[in-house]
Amino acid sequence: MPPKPFRNCKCPGCGKLTRDRYCEDHEHLIEKDKRDKWIQYDKTKRYNEDNKSYHAFYKSPQWIGMREAVKSRDLGLCVKCKSQNRLVPMDVVDHIIPIKDDWALRLNPENLQSLCHPCHNIKTARENANRKR
Structure with a gap:
C-alpha cells in the first residue's frame, strides 16, 4: 500500500507538510481536537435538557x-x-x-x-x- 500523500498541517498559519493531520510541532493538538469533539457531543447530545433527569438518575x-x-x-x-x-x-x-x-x-x-x-x-x-x- 503506498504511503499517504503529503498535505499541509491543519494548524492555522503552519505551512509544514505532513502525512497526518498535524505536523510534529503540532501533534499535541490531536488530543485537543478529541476533547473538543467530546465537549461538543456532551453539549448537543448527551446532556441536553431532555436527558438531564436520566443522567441524574444513573448517578x-x-x-x-x-x-x-x-x-x-x-x-x-x-x-x-x-x-x-x-x-x-x-x-x-x-x-x-x-x-x-x-x-x-x-x-x-x-x-x-x-x-x-x-x-x-x-x-x-x-x-x-x-x-x-
Missing part, C-alpha cells in the same frame, strides 16, 4: 444500590448468554422496558437484567430501529 444512590442487587441476583453473568448455555460476565444492568418508554419501571427489579456489551448493543439497536418505525 443516584437508589440506582447504584439496585444495580448492585441485580448484579448479585444474576450472579454477575449475562442473562442472554446464560440462556444459551454460555457463561459470560455481565457489563451492564439493562432496563428491559427502557426508562424513556416507562419511567415508573426504572427501579423495578423485574424490569432489570444483566447483559454483556454485545447483547446490550444488539438489544439497543433493535429498540432504536423499532422506535424509528
